Amino acid sequence: MPTLTKLYSLQEASEHNTKEDCWVVIDGKVYDVTTYLDEHPGGDDVLLAATGKDATDDFEDAGHSKSARELMQDYCIGELDPSPLVIPELEIFTKNQPTDFADKFMEVTMQYWAVPVAVVGISVVASLLYLRKK
Numbered sequence: 001m002p003t004l005t006k007l008y009s010l011q012e013a014s015e016h017n018t019k020e021d022c023w024v025v026i027d028g029k030v031y032d033v034t035t036y037l038d039e040h041p042g043g044d045d046v047l048l049a050a051t052g053k054d055a056t057d058d059f060e061d062a063g064h065s066k067s068a069r070e071l072m073q074d075y076c077i078g079e080l081d082p083s084p085l086v087i088p089e090l091e092i093f094t095k096n097q098p099t100d101f102a103d104k105f106m107e108v109t110m111q112y113w114a115v116p117v118a119v120v121g122i123s124v125v126a127s128l129l130y131l132r133k134k
């Protein structure tokens with residue numbers, strides 16, 4: 001049977017950064033280590049310092065043993081949700097796109113209107129100079 005995994009944003013996980021409520025994010029998973037703070041052989045201060053960010057590098061740098069990696073599964077409460085970071089960007093992109101040909105034509109015309117005006121202006125001046133010489 002499939003299991004349901006709770007998803008948390010990094011922002012949400014970051015709010016749990018005290019001795020009474022401490023979450024760390026390691027390798028895309030979220031751990032509630034509040035009850036483990038006093039038992040952690042590396043000290044509670046390193047766990048508290050690892051909150052509010054992706055602590056994967058800090059965790060790996062400490063060179064944790066296989067038994068430490070097995071133990072951490074007891075504290076896993078969910079996974080990091082990557083989707084909120086992607087959807088707003090997609091919405092902005094699609095909203096800014098011109099919907100049909102008329103919109104696109106107007107957009108290009110507004111951007112390059114100075115080119116035909118300059119061509120006509122130069123032609124008029126050249127014609128006047130030419131007629132004067134005659």
Ligand code: HEM
Nearest residue numbers: 031041042046050055058059062063064065068071072075
């Ligand atoms: C659920 C998360 C974690 C668990 C279950 C855990 C568990 C352990 C365990 C069992 C040890 C003893 C050594 C070993 O067996 O590897 C240890 C050591 C250590 N841990 Fe963690 N740890 C966790 C997260 C972290 C994080 C995020 C950091 C951040 C830097 C960290 C830093 C350290 C350090 C520096 C030591 C070495 C202590 C020493 O050698 O004096 N740990 N940890």
